[in-house]
Amino acid sequence: MSIQSLEVPSREAAHPGWQRPMTLSEQILSRAAGRPVAPGDMVVVAPDLVMGHDSLSPSIIRVMRDQLGVDRVFDKDKIAIVLDHVSPASTVGTANNQNKVRAFAREQDIRLFDVGRGICHQVLVEERLARPGMLIFGSDSHSCSYGAVGAFGSGMGTTDIALIWATGKTWVKVPPTLRVQVRGRFRPGVSAKDLALRVCRDLTIAGATYAAIEYHGLDWLPLEGRQTLASMAVEVGAKAGIVPPTGVVAEQLLPPAWLQVQEDAVYEQELVIDLAELEPQVARPNQVDDVCDLSEVAGTDVSVVFLGTCTNGRYEDMRAAARILSGRRIHPNVRLMITPASNLEMQRAMRDDTLSILIDAGATLTTPGCGMCMGRHQGTLGDGDVCLSTGNRNFRGRMGAPSSRIYLASPEVAAATAISGRIAGPEEV
Numbered sequence: 001m002s003i004q005s006l007e008v009p010s011r012e013a014a015h016p017g018w019q020r021p022m023t024l025s026e027q028i029l030s031r032a033a034g035r036p037v038a039p040g041d042m043v044v045v046a047p048d049l050v051m052g053h054d055s056l057s058p059s060i061i062r063v064m065r066d067q068l069g070v071d072r073v074f075d076k077d078k079i080a081i082v083l084d085h086v087s088p089a090s091t092v093g094t095a096n097n098q099n100k101v102r103a104f105a106r107e108q109d110i111r112l113f114d115v116g117r118g119i120c121h122q123v124l125v126e127e128r129l130a131r132p133g134m135l136i137f138g139s140d141s142h143s144c145s146y147g148a149v150g151a152f153g154s155g156m157g158t159t160d161i162a163l164i165w166a167t168g169k170t171w172v173k174v175p176p177t178l179r180v181q182v183r184g185r186f187r188p189g190v191s192a193k194d195l196a197l198r199v200c201r202d203l204t205i206a207g208a209t210y211a212a213i214e215y216h217g218l219d220w221l222p223l224e225g226r227q228t229l230a231s232m233a234v235e236v237g238a239k240a241g242i243v244p245p246t247g248v249v250a251e252q253l254l255p256p257a258w259l260q261v262q263e264d265a266v267y268e269q270e271l272v273i274d275l276a277e278l279e280p281q282v283a284r285p286n287q288v289d290d291v292c293d294l295s296e297v298a299g300t301d302v303s304v305v306f307l308g309t310c311t312n313g314r315y316e317d318m319r320a321a322a323r324i325l326s327g328r329r330i331h332p333n334v335r336l337m338i339t340p341a342s343n344l345e346m347q348r349a350m351r352d353d354t355l356s357i358l359i360d361a362g363a364t365l366t367t368p369g370c371g372m373c374m375g376r377h378q379g380t381l382g383d384g385d386v387c388l389s390t391g392n393r394n395f396r397g398r399m400g401a402p403s404s405r406i407y408l409a410s411p412e413v414a415a416a417t418a419i420s421g422r423i424a425g426p427e428e429v
């Protein structure tokens with residue numbers, strides 16, 4: 001594997017004489033298209049990285065081979081495959097499919113992250129495969145997560161990803177950009193998930209359809225919080241959700257010099273959120289934008305609390321929960337399931353007392369990966385279960401039985417809820 005081969009060329013090299021102020025996504029798409037682009041343009045682009053996971057890779061391979069008649073991928077170094085969605089496999093069918101994907105990756109010499117490594121969106125960031133300025137497509141709707149590092153990340157279905165694996169190219173309609181301007185800082189007990197849910201509440205599920213969101217005023221927010229925020233851009237219909245790779249993450253992410261926030265760039269819409277007024281937010285079943293202040297649903301009985309996912313399964317999320325659960329026990333009517341977003345995040349939580357606090361409190365720890373987020377293994381919900389999840393989707397039946405119900409909230413609210421057996425905020429336990 002060669003990280004160098006994924007190096008982003010300079011803006012000048014890509015576009016001599018490029019003058020017009022652009023939003024971050026316009027800059028990234030211009031580079032990938034090889035010419036300056038504007039919203040509404042239909043352009044052919046060459047992505048820097050293409051991700052496939054266990055759920056869709058078997059069919060991507062089939063389409064590439066059987067329908068497109070292509071035997072080798074365009075560039076093995078620009079592809080990454082992660083087995084994370086139902087991993088370890090829970091059925092013979094899943095196991096066989098994963099074996100086919102393993103064999104394909106070996107044959108094509110594609111890097112593959114196997115069982116237990118973690119969720120695709122977390123792994124690509126940790127491996128520094130996803131980097132600022134890149135254009136990244138993945139076989140997963142939450143590929144917008146790569147916006148956390150200042151990349152344009154977007155999800156695509158089987159056929160589109162197969163086409164990229166075969167040719168190295170795809171087309172995209174350049175989205176307009178919607179600016180989310182954040183002011184102030186979080187109050188105690190409030191975190192990035194509350195901001196992400198507030199964005200869903202204000203914009204609604206279709207409010208940013210086919211737009212790129214840019215989040216400003218967050219130079220102080222560490223990478224983990226940016227991942228939480230960017231991962232939920234798709235829940236308001238956005239094509240991408242980008243946090244400028246500036247401020248506290250700049251040294252960590254080393255953005256290319258050509259990627260700059262340009263003050264005169266044109267934004268289609270602006271949403272302003274004042275963190276000083278933001279309370280813990282909760283999404284009610286069964287829509288991600290049915291969001292209310294915690295006080296409106298406090299006291300609702302739950303049977304399961306799930307701490308995990310690409311939105312909130314990292315060390316900082318486990319740490320936030322451990323701070324509240326330290327020396328406490330979960331409610332006897334509650335199962336607290338914890339699925340770290342990756343094995344590295346799990347190890348961070350092992351190095352201090354985070355994991356032992358959570359397990360002492362009564363949590364069940366599962367293999368790093370997607371876990372029960374999609375209801376396919378490791379804690380599938382049964383009829384009548386009510387789950388408070390730190391995930392990003394609460395559609396009917398997503399985590400199991402159609403009659404189960406899912407509330408979405410922050411790790412802080414998840415920990416307090418696990419203690420009280422009812423939806424609660426950290427100050428109530």
Ligand SMILES: CC(C)[C@H](C(=O)O)[C@@H](O)C(=O)O
Binds near residue numbers: 056139141142155374
């Ligand atoms: C299985 C996969 C295609 C799906 C997605 O696209 O997002 C999943 O990750 C999800 O979160 O619903």
Ligand code: SF4
Binds near residue numbers: 085142309311391
């Ligand atoms: S953790 Fe959940 S939301 Fe994230 S990629 Fe996996 S299934 Fe999708």
